[in-house]
Amino acid sequence: MNMERHKTLREQEGRSRSGASRGGFHPLHWLRNYFLRHLQTFVYALGQLSRKPFATLMTSAVIGIALAMPAGMHTMLRNVQQVVSGWDSAAQISLFLKQDVTAGQAQVLAEQLRGHPDIAMVDFISSEQAMEEFRRLSGFGEALDALTENPLPQVLVVHPSLANQGAESVERLLESLKVRADVDLAQLDMQWVRRLFGLMEIGRRGVWVLAGMLALAVLLVVGNTIRLAIQNRRDEIVVMKLIGGTDAFIRRPFLYSGFWYGLLGGVIAFALVEGALGLLKTPVHELAGLYNSQFALQSLDLATVSILLASGTLLGLSGSWLAVGRHLRDIEPT
């Protein structure tokens, strides 16, 4: 293309020097022609693809599915993250007291613990309170009426003092509370949150690994499709070369085909992820309602959509670039 451009430039310049009256060289005019030609090929490539809608859709769908998997996983993780955000700062220990401990005894114990230097605050949840809340939220109202006695224990929620939020000191506090005679079970609510965060970190890395592998798959799919297209149009390429088509000129429609495949794949991936989220929206909302939460499933954000479309396009272009680079040179007129 550069060569071609230089040649045209030189010719045009020569002409303008030889006779200004003949119009000469207008950079703007030339630039307009250049972009017009690219635009023509751009649209031409799309036209070529639309002539074989089924084959085009198949290829794009494969790309779409490959892109949808990491994008979907990423979106799910983002949603989970939103649910658990803020949980990590609230390290608290739940003390489930033994069945025979009465509310009064629990109150005394709570008061006692409030004096502990490592403890900032103690909330007391009586078994009645817990029962009431359970009745209200669980939907087992009438079934619970059938119980002759309240099976729920008294619970103390211990908030460690801010100075002792570190994992070790909380752990120490937990051990000291565990061994008390009136405590049935001491549970650090942090632990499962930490594990969840650990899992999510693995998930995040997993998304990247998956994205990397599937990106490679997209490259190969596009590369192979373009390779076949090049083979199908072998005669045409030979003719183009014989009548003076530059490599850049011959390459261009194939590159734009790759571009379109990638972009279409990105759009399909977007539709797949949004469709899946749409299917999950109602049940997730219902589930969140059961947990007394206002959580609603987040759809794809603008940044993710842009990355999805951009990476699709880029992968399509690079895939076709690889194929074109490898196979176009081999085709020479004989």
Next chain:
Amino acid sequence: MIRFDNVSKRYSGGHEALSSVNFHLAAGEMAFLTGHSGAGKSTLLKLIALIERSSGGQVVVNGQNLAKVRRSRIPFHRRNIGIIFQDHRLLFDRTVFDNVALPLVIAGCNRQETARRVRASLDKVGLLGKEKAYPITLSGGEQQRVGIARAVVNKPPLILADEPTGNLDPDLSREIMGIFQEFNRVGVSVLVATHDLALIHTLGQRILRLEHGTMAGDPRGGVA
């Protein structure tokens, strides 16, 4: 326009297609290249169009030593040569108009200019009414004329034709050769490879004769 100095071409298999070929085609001159099958006619044309490169000697086309043309410059070299093939090499998924327009599209010609020149070119070969037709619907002679229109649409100073009448009956062949002579009359250099001796002897043009890869007969070269 074309000068061969001691040109030889040996293919990788060891077969020597041309050996020590000398000839000169002046600018604006027309000549026929004859010889039996395998005498090296096609190879000679391929060397001029840089489809093959010579293994020895010097080929100069339009003042340019072809040994010095880099691979990336080959397309620009070919744009100065209108090449016509025995099998036409048309694109069958495009109309006659689009086929003829191809060299102009490649050169980046604008739309109006392209349309004007394609029509002018089709007019010259007598196919102005067929621009919207697809090549497959045309007869062999018409297809060949589309090939000629495509070769001359960007007004190259040199036309090469490889057996352009190979599949045509005598009347059509005469017609095709007549078209070449017309182009030659307006100053285009023409080199036509053919083995249709009966026809070309009636045309009164210079005849170059290849035999087993050597120039056996050239009225200007002094070899009998």
